Amino acid sequence: MNQTTWTCADFESLCWHDNHVHGFMIREGDYGAGQLILDLDYILEWRCGVDKICSFMLAPADLVFEEVTNLLIGIDFRGISMGPLSIGEIRRETIEHTEQFRQYRWTIAFNFPNGEITFLAPGFFLELRASPMERPHQSLTWEERQRLPAAGQTIRPDDRSLSAPARRSTF
Template structure:
């Protein structure tokens, strides 16, 4: 199945990029893994394995709870510099959920590497990167939770192949 055929979830394609930033929303996306990768060209990359909520589905009465179209995805930032951040669970279960992803205009005149801020509920990442690609690894599944069970998502993965 191609992403073009997955109209029920609203997913229009299986690879997105920073050019699609205004159309994307990472609120409550669950992060299952983070990997900093150095390439042969010595250009660091930041990879996040996450469950991306493609669409929130309003409940129809008598139902009271939302359901969600969720797809496991790999979010890859290129040319990463000045990476900093932290974790802070403080009694919460150790789940990393994104609250928002911000693209900020640099104040130092270096437009080639915008600032990015991944604002999480129990973590925070700030860095510069030239851009990103997000690969939807499987077709979205309708579920009652923000995150898919490990068996349904294929475990933790940084695969950069989108479903066909």
């Protein structure tokens, strides 16, 4: 597979189940909207044999939602150890404000730990940051994730022209 970038138009063909989120960032934008950026290990392919032993083709990726508003984050780590979040599913519901303006109500539901992120946004893009690797687990180790771009390089939005990072909150 040579594809490294997907958009909202590809939503139905993308699988989010068991993708691990290692962090997220909120980047302030204009008029109260901004970007929600998830740092995740995207599983491109599940390779399961007849013996039911699976391996996974995965790569570190940025999932970037544009013009985000109405953000609500609820994640419960009480009583469990800290680790990456595991996505159960990502759902979207169409919200049509006018014939020319449509956005979606997004829900990112986690299967571990318990929780979800909900918000409004017109779309997203998903971009791999490294070549896919075949691994026996559904997430990459810290060492495997170090093949990422050097600090100071920026995540490129759809227009591919974002320069230095704006004010941001990293969690």
